[in-house]
Amino acid sequence: MPANNHRKEYLSRRKLLALSGATGAAALAGCFGGDDDDASDIIPGQELDTVEVDYNENYEDEWDEAVPAGDVNPYNDQYLFNPYTPAWDSGDGGQEFTNEYLSVYNTETGEFVERIADGWDIDDDLTTTIDISDEYGWSNGDDITAHDFETEMRLAAYMEMGMQDFVDPDEGIYAEDDYTLVIEPRDEYTDLEEELWMNNWAETILQVNDEQYGTYIEQFEEAEDEDEMQSIREDVLNFEPSWDEALFSGPFVFVEANEQYADQVPNPEHPIAQDWEFYLRYGVYTDEEGAQAGEVDWVHNDPTIEDLPDIYDEPPVSFSGQSFAIIFGIEDEYIREYPEVRQAIAYAIDMENLVEVAAPGTPVDEYSTGIDYGYVENFVHEDVLDAMPNYAPQDTDMAAELLEDVGFENDGDEWLTPDGDTWTLNFPVGDWFETHSEVMSNNLAEFGIDMDYYVEEFPTWESETDANLDYDLTVHLNYGMARDYHPYADLDEEFNNPDRGLFTERTGIVDEEVEVPEVGNPDGDMVTFNIEEELEAIATAADEDELMEHSSNLAWVHNQLLPGVTVFPWSEHYFVNAEDWDFDLETDDWLTSNRIAHYLVENGLQPE
Template sequence: MTLPKKRSVFIGAGMTSALVLSACAGGADGESGEAPEDGGTISVYNCEPQYMIPGNTTENCGSRVQEQLFTGLTLVDNETYEAIPGVAESWDTEDQITWTFELSEDYTFHNGDPVTAQDFVDTFNWVVDPDNAMAGANFHDKFLGYEDVSQGEAEEMEGVRALDDHTLEFELTEPFGQLPLVLTYTSFYPMPSEAFEDIDAYEAAPIGNGRYQMDGEWRRDDGIDLERYEEWGGEEPGAPQRIEWVSYSDVDTAYMDVLSGELDIMPEVPPNRIAQVEDDFGENWSQNETSRFIYMGFPLYQEEYQDVDVRRAMSMAIDRDEINDSLFDGSQTPASGVLPGILPQGREGACEFCEFDPEAAAELYEEAGGPSTVTMYTDTGTGHDEYVEAIGNMWQQHLPIEDITYESMEFAHYLELHESEGVTGPYRLGWLLAYPSPQYAMEPLYSTDAHSNYSDYSSEEFDAAIQEANFADLEDSDELYQNAENILLEDMPVIPLWFQDYFIVHSDRVENVDMDLSTFVRVEDVVVTAE
């Protein structure tokens, strides 16, 4: 299979009949085959969102819709991965602790209310309020006063202040140069005052301040329709006039609907279809590198995995290229570090112990007294079992391991087992960047007592290194984050496997279909070539 260049190679070809969808039927924007003057309608595959309140949305299904409904203080430049102005026109800090954000006066909510600094203050405090139990509350933990509000001891965070209608001041508990990037995340989107009057009604039809507004209510297990918001305060309005997010419970059905022309875009081609996308879609597909990190972790609270040489040996006994070729048709990017290669800070060859060297691995494992029996863990239902077993087979082939057993379970139970330290052997997990910062690629997973640190890894050296990087100016932080990564790659609390590439397919009637590092299709840039 010949692959297009990764990230953004898309060529729209030909013109076909309109979608069999209510808003697209009958060539409403002109004669059949003509590009619509108003931008037209696109339909996009989506998994069913869990929530539609920004502060409660920590999964992709809701986040990709909310990126269109809302505009945060800052946005991500999808070429450089730097923070650029959103509602905030500019920001400044002298010490990385106190930050001042100057807001544009051009933004309004979709109900016509102006977006003010107080809206951000009220939203942030509401998200952190424990009575509201928002999943994204902990993203605010660097604001002064977060602990008091999250523990019910105060109603407002001391470090989140509106100086006037268009000036926000943040005071942090410690220096943090990555703040402008963090503020691009969904948990920091503003909500209007009417949201707090009836939050259930608001979730059914969220009122945002983004490029697109709701057209009707969220139809659970069916879809969400958006219309372009013509009063949006930004400089680049959405290209399509209408976006129809269609919920599917079966990815193969969605794939066939794109193939038949009844759906425009599918950003997550199922693994069993990857080998055939070129035959099925010709030029209407692409392979996209993302930040999704797949790894095998170690329960360091288990004595048999506390010797770093055991962990290094198990890493060197994995032939990543062989697994990629045989199971993924060469479609993944073998990892040579924990920082995604798609980030400017990512490096090729950073991980010495990620090189396949079975002879050295066997010798190191035996000298370290690695366990002769191993239990491996993974979650079911998403195709992970096959490559976990392939890794287990390689370990048995190359290391003095007599027996390997496999435990697989539903994801919810899987996380519960991690949280209770019930995992007794190597485990498969993945991590996707919520915002494009090396800080988020490492701190939540490996800092002592971090929420997602399921390995129970603890290193004073790493904690000090990540803190030094966090304290630094953005311009000075890259090498410091790489220093922190070097410590991880020496200690090997997890085995880097690969970064997952995503495949997009689309119909003939759209072009300019691209994906960002968080696996979100940039639907606002899609061009409809024919109705």
């Protein structure tokens, strides 16, 4: 099941931090930093003018006002409009509304819905020719062309955050003419599994343009060594267009930002949005308080809000291809060396209750395969899934048995290590996940583990704690590869991520070659798998049977060795004001990674 590739994190988080400075910590998670410097002061030669947008200046008097709960106000450069800079916002208002996709993948129908793409052809050697629609324009009135998508895709690859593994950015991505884009795989990947190949480009989001970013492509082409490449990457990270200097390809464009609020109006150059007669106002009423007061028209990703007025209803919940997971560190020798200890921690946590408290209505991951629960059944044999231990229901008896098997001892109300010491676990978390982690810490403490549990502001946790692996366990999203909807993307990210990869030199919890019971039989003879060879086999599988076989192998390895615990698929949940607006709560148009933006493109929005 394919999907997009717009925020791949192949560039090490540590490398990004080194390039962008301490504030860069927030970039990878779509958080915000803040910088008062104008973009033209940062990059010599990049003189940006205010973009002229031909919009209805009487929109406040003539159009209806919709109020999202998110507070995406780019006033004073709190948010900036370069997807690689620390102050980029990857939420609805900053990313999804202002940038358009080549196509979006509907997880209900299993099909791509074309946006700027006007069809494509894939040859036997995977050479792909994409027709670009001539109906879309940038917010300044310029046409969107294949050259813009060439710049988007090549820049992502040069930044090591795109499809550089499978495509040579120097030669493999090019505009054949203004409305024809060609993508060619590297010679060694002409037999890549086709769905995985499509994952790398079909849901590209157009966040950069050739006019403002083309100069970086020229510099990368001329770079003579890796030092020069790194210097150019630093320039890209520090390029900081303000809201009124950026070009927008999506259905909305910012036209006002002040201390009180920010406004987005329909992009007059977008062939669908140009007919809308409503605008979005951010910052006056926000988040939970705004919803409880009945003043916002939709709230995203907070299913636990209480005391909501009756005006709100819930459309279908989509899953974004990323998992909420327990992440194990390497400082504790028992966690690092013994799968039984990792399994014991999982069994000691009541994950079913955790999900009920923190994400009601979301399914609990029964398998912990390392592949997102939302689509794992499409890639792993049913009998293999059925044979897997289910770590989700709390089972403290099993947890105790596993610890005792490796030499732990229960001394009344606490667990002692095989060396006779009190077993203390360092459990720091970012404040995004305070509710989730509190349930976990309480469970583990009740089980008898001494917990050093504390909550940090998310940017601090990410830049200091997570970046330095300063934890015995923690929690996070993006265990796997968000929004790629394919086992290779998930498993490759988990095993090879340069920050937290499970068998990298820095963070290895498992070896590249591992022994586990035979697939589908927990009591069977031990068999050996080479993880890299299995990953390569998934990537180049000739047919569905071969893909299922190797995906099942690595899913089984993950379940048995449990280098991380996937708890539940992250949901994209909305409360919407269905009393004042004509929302269709039944349509599957909600079920894409583009979320409410795709719903609006397909349905528009009218007052009741």
